[in-house]
Amino acid sequence: MSSSDGAHANPHLAHHFDSIEKQDYAVRLGMWLFLGTEVLLFAGLFLGYTVYRHFYYEAFHEASRHLDLWAGTVNTVVLITSSLSVALAYHAIKQNKSKQCAGLLIFTIICAIAFLCIKGIEYHHKFQEGALPGAHYHYAEVTAPGANLFYTIYFLTTGLHALHVIVGMSILIWVLARVLKGEFSSSHYVPVELGGLYWHLVDLVWIFLYPLLYLI
Amino acid sequence: MAHQPAHSESGNGEHHTHGAGRYWIVWVLLICFTLLTWYTGSHHPNIFLALAIAVTKASLVVLFFMHMTEAPGANRLVFSVSLVFTAVMMIGVFGDLLTRNPMSLPTGSVPSEIHASEGHAP
Numbered sequence: 001m002s003s004s005d006g007a008h009a010n011p012h013l014a015h016h017f018d019s020i021e022k023q024d025y026a027v028r029l030g031m032w033l034f035l036g037t038e039v040l041l042f043a044g045l046f047l048g049y050t051v052y053r054h055f056y057y058e059a060f061h062e063a064s065r066h067l068d069l070w071a072g073t074v075n076t077v078v079l080i081t082s083s084l085s086v087a088l089a090y091h092a093i094k095q096n097k098s099k100q101c102a103g104l105l106i107f108t109i110i111c112a113i114a115f116l117c118i119k120g121i122e123y124h125h126k127f128q129e130g131a132l133p134g135a136h137y138h139y140a141e142v143t144a145p146g147a148n149l150f151y152t153i154y155f156l157t158t159g160l161h162a163l164h165v166i167v168g169m170s171i172l173i174w175v176l177a178r179v180l181k182g183e184f185s186s187s188h189y190v191p192v193e194l195g196g197l198y199w200h201l202v203d204l205v206w207i208f209l210y211p212l213l214y215l216i
Numbered sequence: 217m218a219h220q221p222a223h224s225e226s227g228n229g230e231h232h233t234h235g236a237g238r239y240w241i242v243w244v245l246l247i248c249f250t251l252l253t254w255y256t257g258s259h260h261p262n263i264f265l266a267l268a269i270a271v272t273k274a275s276l277v278v279l280f281f282m283h284m285t286e287a288p289g290a291n292r293l294v295f296s297v298s299l300v301f302t303a304v305m306m307i308g309v310f311g312d313l314l315t316r317n318p319m320s321l322p323t324g325s326v327p328s329e330i331h332a333s334e335g336h337a338p
Binding site: 025028029032033035036037039040043044046047050051053054055056057058059061069073076077080081083084086087088091145146196197200203204207208210211212214215216 | 236239240242243246247250253254257258261263266267269270273274277278280281282287288290291294295297298299301302305306309310313321322323324325326327328
């Protein structure tokens with residue numbers, strides 16, 4: 001970025017890489033490494049879930065039945081569809097179709113907002129019922145020992161996931177702004193690809209959260 | 217073994233071009249699996265079936281939406297290692313849960329019979 005020698009013909013090539021191929025290889029590898037750490041972050045939470053579900057088996061089953069299955073199922077469809085649209089956006093930019101790519105990214109961002117709204121409505125219902133995490137739990141309908149642990153894990157996992165939705169959405173908005181400025185093309189599209197990869201990870205985590213929270 | 221000339225020169229990072237139809241097929245499969253997990257989960261909950269479906273769905277996302285099938289070996293390796301470590305942690309934790317002395321269980325806990333069927337009586 002800082003070099004002014006004009007040696008590099010490609011403006012997207014950082015000075016510490018020999019070629020754009022090596023740079024692309026490195027950033028993709030870096031992204032997959034990061035995704036690996038994300039998997040391990042959620043793996044820890046899934047382990048906590050496994051342990052508490054083992055100890056409070058019936059309470060988890062009963063508490064799970066009090067979640068809004070419809071909201072969870074609709075949100076699953078929303079996220080899967082948004083994963084499709086971001087994959088299609090990547091496909092479009094590789095073929096130099098910037099407008100189509102921008103449209104698909106806008107659709108993905110709308111899906112992200114829809115997901116957060118549905119999750120917000122779900123949270124609101126649970127707050128009203130008193131199904132709160134930790135010491136604040138006073139949900140009258142599920143009083144078995146361990147039920148509050150289910151809701152603690154529910155809020156922890158879905159809350160961390162929702163944070164990922166917000167981060168992923170912000171990245172896609174940034175990518176969209178650059179697509180609209182015409183910065184990407186069939187010869188330079190790696191940021192679209194990496195933003196998409198992060199979004200797919202968000203979908204990936206939800207694919208496991210949905211059955212483990214709503215359908216046990 | 218004869219080489220396939222069409223694909224022999226690529227391989228370093230540069231992705232093959234394929235139609236968008238592949239993404240739509242994956243999406244239809246993901247929706248079908250979601251409906252299957254919803255139907256089975258709300259009628260006959262079975263954690264093993266639910267997890268098998270989730271693993272299938274996740275594999276579809278990783279292999280095709282995230283293009284793991286086209287990724288170079290190093291990318292596959294670093295991601296696979298995180299899955300292996302997850303499996304190691306899971307095995308360790310299950311080892312603990314399956315061999316616990318009843319005295320060490322938390323008060324009020326009713327542990328699941330992991331060996332028994334996971335189906336719930338209605």
